[in-house]
Amino acid sequence: MKRDEMLREWIRAHGRMVIRTAYYYVKDKMIAEDIAQEVFLKAYAKIEEFRGTASVETWLYRITVNHCKDYVRSWAYRKLLVQQHFERARDEGDLPEDVLVKKHRGEELLAMVMKLPVKDREVILLHYFEELKVKEIAEILSDKETTVRVRMMRALKKLRQKVEEEEAYGLL
Incomplete structure (x- = not known):
């Protein structure tokens, strides 16, 4: 599989997980989406380094967590006013x-x-x-x-x- 095709597949399969994980750290949907883009850019750049010893999902989690930790330590994050919101799935059978x-x-x-x-x-x-x-x-x-x-x-x-x-x- 070509690099571009592999990246598209990773984004399709794991994009929501990366955004969600980033959101847990930064508490802002737009910033989480930006981080997700950066995570996939980094994954694309380091695609040859992916050895397959861990699953793609675990590898992307690790990149996401590390990127979020760097962001949380950054000056930009400290100055940010955080909005908290999170959508929960609804159970259809409930009143x-x-x-x-x-x-x-x-x-x-x-x-x-x-x-x-x-x-x-x-x-x-x-x-x-x-x-x-x-x-x-x-x-x-x-x-x-x-x-x-x-x-x-x-x-x-x-x-x-x-x-x-x-x-x-x-x-x-």
């Missing part, structure tokens, strides 16, 4: 008011996750929102599986504390 309550609770939970430090947020998002296994997350983040598990446990503890605080103050 409209049930859908609204679920959506509201899901958005509140996501908002709390997004307030976690990046190291905590990334493991939660990759595991629970992207449904990746600990082994895959460890590979993407270049960490040991035990490190990922510990980070996830600590992040969940912080998230649980935030939820309990919100409930105690009647905010949830």
